[in-house]
Amino acid sequence: MLKKLQLVTGLCLTGIVVTMKSAEAIPSLNRVELPATTVEEVVSQAATQQTVIIINEVRANPTESGVEVILQTLQGEQLQITNRSAENNFIADIPNAQLLLPSGDGFTFTSQNPVEGITEISVFNLDNNTIRVTVTGAASVPIVELFDSPEEGLIFAIAGAVASTPSPQPQAEAESEIPPAQPSTQGDQQIELVVTGQQDGYRVREGSTATRTDTPLRDIPASIQVIPRQILEDQNTIRIQDALENVSGINKRGNYGGTDAGAYLIRGFVLDGNYRNGFRDNNQLTTVDPANIERIEVLKGPASVLYGQLEPGGIINVVTKQPLSTPYYSVDLNVGNYAFYRSSFDLSGPLTEDGSLLYRLNVAYQNSGSFRDFNFTERLLIAPVITWNLSDRTSVTFDFEYLDNRFRFDRGLPSTDGSPTPIPISRYLGYPDLSIRETPAFRVGYRFEHEFSDNWQFRNALSISSTRETGVAAFGQAPLLEGRLRRINASNIDATRENYTLQTELTGKLNTGSIGHQLLLGLELSRNTNITNFSESISLPPIDVFNPNYNPVGLPNLSDPRLAIDFDADNLYFRTDALGIYLQDQITLTDNLKLLIGGRFDTTEYDADIFGSLRNQSDTAFSPRAGIVYQPIEPISLYASYSSSFRPVIGFSQAGTPFEPATGTQYEIGIKADITEQLSATLAAFEITKSNITTPDPDNFNFLIQVGEQRSRGIEFDMTGEILPGWRIITSYTYTDAIVTKDNRIAVGNRFFNVPQHAASLWTTYEIQQGSLQGLGLGLGLYYVGDRFADNQNTSTMVNYFRTDSAIYYKRDNWRLGLNIRNLFNTTYYETSQSRNIIYPGAPFTVIGSFSIQF
Missing domain, CATH: 2.40.170.20 (TonB-dependent receptor, beta-barrel domain)
Structure with missing residues (x-):
């Protein structure tokens, strides 16, 4: 059965309030009885005992007071959350969890200005073991209430400000309960969400070309650049060599026959043909059409350790589009x-x-x-x-x-x-x-x-x-x-x-x-x-x-x-x-x-x-x-x-x-x-x-x-x-x-x-x-x-x-x-x-x- 953990956010000028409630309460980390004396030790021990929980879908449902952003998982009861505030941001880290599509690709959810008083909501993979949720308030740190429900996945019920100018509130106790936020006095507002099954934006946090495993790029001792689909669309890329102009150290060597075929030079050394989904894709005479490209990963430096016979400059790996679970x-x-x-x-x-x-x-x-x-x-x-x-x-x-x-x-x-x-x-x-x-x-x-x-x-x-x-x-x-x-x-x-x-x-x-x-x-x-x-x-x-x-005299025909x-x-x-x-x-x-x-x-x-x-x-x-x-x-x-x-x-x-x-x-x-x-x-x-x-x-x-x-x-x-x-x-x-x-x-x-x-x-x-x-x-x-x-x-x-x-x-x-x-x-x-x-x-x-x- 799908489980639900719900966070309700409003506005507060004085701090963050976190409470847990429901018939199947999920203990917060500061209540878990483990042989540890600090939050850091609790997180470390919890990570050791748990396997990574996959959240494979993010979807949005409008509500009377705002919007619900749902992170779907079959293992909601195993999720634990640590939170903190920074300036106007409520930040929640969910260890032992990852946003992954059925294809295995990571993805990101963002929503800009979803309701009055909330400027941004973002959900992304912080590293290969943690999901981070950030809710940014327009004037102060949002209030967050956590509770569990037995229907479906992890839910963030985001509500707007109670009034356009909230009155000061006394500082809340850490264990107090916050009543559900009310609709804005200005009335319901139209909400525009950006929800995508692809990498959102220009930054890609993980890649597989350098290690043949899904590894955060920051954890790999090599220079790796990734060109996501978003850049191809923004530049209206017709030839992949145009997309590769955005990456350092790459030059084209010839446009074979005047086409977009031809070899590439990476750090000065020739790459005679691209790779496709980790496989050698013929040679420099082969063209590539961008319509079927999800992203392009560039690994610089010798790659024979995983790909065999190669020049020492590096490889260009074209990752193609994969089926989606929703129409x-x-x-x-x-x-x-x-x-x-x-x-x-x-x-x-x-x-x-x-x-x-x-x-x-x-x-x-x-x-x-x-x-x-x-x-x-x-x-x-x-x-x-x-x-x-x-x-x-x-x-x-x-x-x-x-x-x-x-x-x-x-x-x-x-x-x-x-x-x-x-x-x-x-x-x-x-x-x-x-x-x-x-x-x-x-x-x-x-x-x-x-x-x-x-x-x-x-x-x-x-x-x-x-x-x-x-x-x-x-x-x-x-x-x-x-x-x-x-x-x-x-x-x-x-x-x-x-x-x-x-x-x-x-x-x-x-x-x-x-x-x-x-x-x-x-x-x-x-x-x-x-x-x-x-x-x-x-x-x-x-x-x-x-x-x-x-048309000189004597020119033969075909x-x-x-x-x-x-x-x-x-x-x-x-x-x-x-x-x-x-x-x-x-x-x-x-x-x-x-x-x-x-x-x-x-x-x-x-x-x-x-x-x-x-x-x-x-x-x-x-x-x-x-x-x-x-x-x-x-x-x-x-x-x-x-x-x-x-x-x-x-x-x-x-x-x-x-x-x-x-x-x-x-x-x-x-x-x-x-x-x-x-x-x-x-x-x-x-x-x-x-x-x-x-x-x-x-x-x-x-x-x-x-x-x-x-x-x-x-x-x-x-x-x-x-x-x-x-x-x-x-x-x-x-x-x-x-x-x-x-x-x-x-x-x-x-x-x-x-x-x-x-x-x-x-x-x-x-x-x-x-x-x-x-x-x-x-x-x-x-x-x-x-x-x-x-x-x-x-x-x-x-x-x-x-x-x-x-x-x-x-x-x-x-x-x-x-x-x-x-x-x-x-x-x-x-x-x-x-x-x-x-x-x-x-x-x-x-x-x-x-x-x-x-x-």
């Missing part, structure tokens, strides 16, 4: 310049009366032109998810995603002398009728989860992703002839890239004396294949970049037999099989001192057929990680860590010896601060060294040797959250010194291409909270990126730029109308490069209007 329907429409049209809908809810079978369906369609001549994109996303709750401890989730992307293949602009060629950034340098490609992608998988007890859980999950790229492209990427002619070649391609990954994990909590442990044991099996078939490469007339002619693919010919085939076993222990020595240690052993086998040349290679590697977090006071976390990475290097030396894996090591220190309950910041300093890089053998330049080395060191700052009610912010600053330290081909001291030494970002929104303009919001984005080189030889420079974005929107009831402007002042800038002769310019002034409605 939810949303429709979004977008229209912009450059013939941009996009629509999407998001449906979710239960499929059965008992709620055991849940679904979610996201569908999006986009058709757009481009500021680049001739370019276009046509995209379709279909992403259904089904969760079957077999019992209260067992569930299985099946997900599928189909994403088809059809586009004009574009290789951007070349360099002239030491900078991008001075031609209009709109100019297309290829033959458009011979440059159309399509990349349909399929993603399918399941996740089985079972709780043996409150402390031990089992997870088994499978992910399969497949991307096929087909079509002809006519482009150039070689240096210009005579300083103006771009050589063009055309070819047809049919390439299929597939990932198969099976993960099995066991997590558990136990104590050894007074020391707490959260253990993770995992096994990962994976196979990655890449089959690429080409047609003949046809040499076409060069294009004059200053005066292009797109039916030219030379563009036909011979699938029986020798082409390219790659396959990598990997097995990884990993173990991790999150150790709580004391409440303010935590350790993280772990290690992973990997074995990989590589097979290839490169135009008839067969290759085979096997590697093993061990990747350790260790870190410590010390919290001298509650809102401050000081941390230090060591981590490592590996990635196989395919090939042989002149002596016939297979190459060893390239390795990376990182040392990092940092500080995390909870500036307020809604605003947090991270400051990190790091140094990464990557070794065993191949470079030409000085004795024979036809062979390579592994003596190359690269080093990246820097400082990063990120701050995210809510400064004041309605005023949200995400900002970052990056200093990165990423250079070549040893090499026989690249000059020592050269900087990594696409990596600026200095970069900064600021995105902030303010939404009016009350009055006739309530729901009106404004947004401002400022982005600075310093000078970057377009190649590792540092022969071409993309100069620094400062871009301004803005937004205005209006929300009312269940609908939202918005206008987002990117590059408000029409700044000319260059976004990224793949080489000195493949440079992609950024878009000029871009405006997108949007309308969304929820049911």
Whole structure:
């Protein structure tokens, strides 16, 4: 049976009154007879004896005198509360409890100005073991009465002021009983509540990417940034690379074919493809649509301890939307310049009366032109998810995603002398009728989860992703002839890239004396294949970049037999099989001192057929990680860590010896601060060294040797959250010194291409909270990126730029109308490069209007 604990709040000028009543009274902590002499000891002993109680729903019901905010749980009789006051705030902490959706994601409840005399009510996870309830009075600390009821979950019955100017009251005794508050003399007022099943606001307190467990970010000795759904909506994100501009230390490396595909650079090192729900999601040729994204988690630094073969910069993990236990329907429409049209809908809810079978369906369609001549994109996303709750401890989730992307293949602009060629950034340098490609992608998988007890859980999950790229492209990427002619070649391609990954994990909590442990044991099996078939490469007339002619005499068409693919010919085939076993222990020595240690052993086998040349290679590697977090006071976390990475290097030396894996090591220190309950910041300093890089053998330049080395060191700052009610912010600053330290081909001291030494970002929104303009919001984005080189030889420079974005929107009831402007002042800038002769310019002034409605 559901239990109820009810708090009634009113206004009092002199203090807080807490009483308990009902047939099934719940004792307050200062009445519990335990062998302890302080409240702190009582809380500690109670926490030791109890397991975490899950509150999986927050809902609001209006009442005659105000509103009831209900925290639903099946174990209300086990809840105990400690309370205190601070200025005008009544603060209640509920130990051994968590706000968690059925999907396992934490969430936050907030209500601004719900009744007269109460300015804010908030309920959130203070840490991984405590819920905090804060009620803020307009003029004084609210009065709170606690009592129990046998019907349902934990209830906060919030009442308004008895009068607009309350009369002074004598100081109440700690055990006195407060009569129910009466309706305001001004009459009942309309109440607007913000209740969401998603992370509310910009700040996210927990993440799973860094540890594969739901752990407060403040307890992890690493720099982790999370971009929640709210930021994607406020910025009206179309490409995830735009969302990642809000995070320090991340740069794009190429926009493959002029699309939003391409690799990323984290702390200077390449990430060839994102992760999706903790699984490798193909490679840099794969696009990601934002319609199915719940949040994006960024883990900086080597991550091989949990994810296997990787570069040492870090990973980007896209967490997709999961089914909701209550009905939810949303429709979004977008229209912009450059013939941009996009629509999407998001449906979710239960499929059965008992709620055991849940679904979610996201569908999006986009058709757009481009500021680049001739370019276009046509995209379709279909992403259904089904969760079957077999019992209260067992569930299985099946997900599928189909994403088809059809586009004009574009290789951007070349360099002239030491900078991008001075031609209009709109100019297309290829033959458009011979440059159309399509990349349909399929993603399918399941996740089985079972709780043996409150402390031990089992997870088994499978992910399969497949991307096929087909079509002809006519482009150039070689240096210009005579300083103006771009050589063009055309070819047809049919390439299929597939990932198969099976993960099995066991997590558990136990104590050894007074020391707490959260253990993770995992096994990962994976196979990655890449089959690429080409047609003949046809040499076409060069294009004059200053005066292009797109229809020269003799230009072939798509039916030219030379563009036909011979699938029986020798082409390219790659396959990598990997097995990884990993173990991790999150150790709580004391409440303010935590350790993280772990290690992973990997074995990989590589097979290839490169135009008839067969290759085979096997590697093993061990990747350790260790870190410590010390919290001298509650809102401050000081941390230090060591981590490592590996990635196989395919090939042989002149002596016939297979190459060893390239390795990376990182040392990092940092500080995390909870500036307020809604605003947090991270400051990190790091140094990464990557070794065993191949470079030409000085004795024979036809062979390579592994003596190359690269080093990246820097400082990063990120701050995210809510400064004041309605005023949200995400900002970052990056200093990165990423250079070549040893090499026989690249000059020592050269900087990594696409990596600026200095970069900064600021995105902030303010939404009016009350009055006739309530729901009106404004947004401002400022982005600075310093000078970057377009190649590792540092022969071409993309100069620094400062871009301004803005937004205005209006929300009312269940609908939202918005206008987002990117590059408000029409700044000319260059976004990224793949080489000195493949440079992609950024878009000029871009405006997108949007309308969304929820049911």
